[in-house]
Amino acid sequence: MLKLGVPSKGRLMDKTFQWFGQRGVTLRKSGSDREYAGAVDGIDGVELVLLSAGEIPRELALGNIHLGVTGSDLVREKLANWDRRVAELALMGFGGADLIIAVPQAWVDVDTLDDLDAAAAAFRGQHGFRLRIATKYHRLVREFMRDHGVADYQLIDSQGATEGTVKNETAEAIADITSTGETLRANGLKILDDGLIHASQATLFRGRRAGWTDAQRQKLKALQLVLGI
């Protein structure tokens, strides 16, 4: 049996069901609407597992599921060396959102990472603490900042309403997911010109490590044939 993990609710689940449906594989919730059990029609030997999108990367890496649909941002954030643990089978073309760095529009002197780095150095000298960036994407932001040589900042954990942290003075800048940028503008923020950390979209992944039998590998081939990927 090949286990396919799919987000258990909301738009991401609906869109995933639609994507598979258009390719001849019907995914559906079985039983009542509140129950997290699923069924697969159109191919044998594939089991649907409904999970929180945030848990799918971990379950894939552990080998508890063989295939999984989730945001490419979540896989990169939650798995160190993600590309050694999972592989992308298909970019699904929905759930698009950009992880970006945004600063107050009032910072007319800051449009690039180079500016942010210089502003952070001056800010630390002035205020005695490192410039705070609110985010929930700690790994992705830290790696991005390191790769671009930005120093004198600190990450503040923010699990929601991150755009409001600057106005509330719990952070000076943010790193967050945005699709249109409207919420950012409404909160007096702007995106840095070179502040795109990752362009995320819903992606079908396979686990690369534990838990694969030959039968499961053959089943994956058959599924890929049906899906045309």
Added chain:
Amino acid sequence: MTPGSPEILTEARRLRDHFAANGAQVVKADVLQPADTLLDLYGEDIRARAYLTADPLRGEMVLRPDFTVPVVQMHMESRADPARYTYSGKVFRKQENDEARANEYVQVGYEVFDGQNPAGADAEVFAVIADALSGLPVRAASGDIGILTAAVRGLQTTDARKAALLRHIWRPGRFKALLKRYGGAEMPASRAALLAADDPFAEAGPDIGRRSREEVAARIAALRADAAAAPIAGEEIGLIDAILSLRETCPNVLSALRDIAVDMPAVRDAVGRMSARLDALAARGIDVEALEFEGSYGRTSLEYYDGFVFGFYASDRPDLPPVATGGRYDALTARLGQGRAVPAVGGVIRPDLVIGLSC
């Protein structure tokens, strides 16, 4: 081999005894250290390298990633000069990218605080470590970050540019980008537009957050001053590149650096210190004719070295981490001593890797 295995502890004891026999006092440090000093020194990057945890009363704590910081703090209270210390114990390093590397291993260290004779102290630490590894198939590499910093301080440019370059000595990518910018590369369109604007704040949006309009205005003034400053000459940038790309044996490098010092007199003192160090190494029986020197050695590590740097590597195992590493960290003692600097140099050996080489 597990980090606490009897073989490793026996080897660690041998190394520590070797350091103690060279006059070092044996010291200990807590496994759990306050994290604020390391966060202050290294910023967020330390979170990718060390295990941080929160204590409800003491705030953020860290499983010691090395002994240097606690030993420096210990020394700052004792104020002895000169002083030598040795220690042996586990350190903890997160390995986010290479699972084959240990995240917990024993380090045995030798640290010398000596303000009188820095060249002698550099040579002493290197020679004592080389002696501890004698007979093993290792090769040594060395460098000197002090030459690069002297070259940056000697550039014919503004103090603000020099400060920005010095701040990024340990981030080669950003350093290179800054040097290019200061060398006259075109500024980004956004900055050109900002500097050309009659009222930079015309479309500023609401003032939110802790960074005030005065701070923004101060940076715009700094950007204007920078735009008005002459670019750093291509010849000077060429000399920095030449220093960074040095990769030869020490005597050849010394000769090349003396050539560079003709065009850049600011590095003369640093080159003189290197020369004195090589003499001191030779006097201790080190074959400096064969010792490798790399101009950019030690710039990407998180160790805060700012002068002499060195490492010992398994000759035929380039995949292994260095068996021993060390260097001079005067800037670290200056930061931790709140202005009271004590020149210091030290190094560590990994007994687990020593055992791997002996068998």
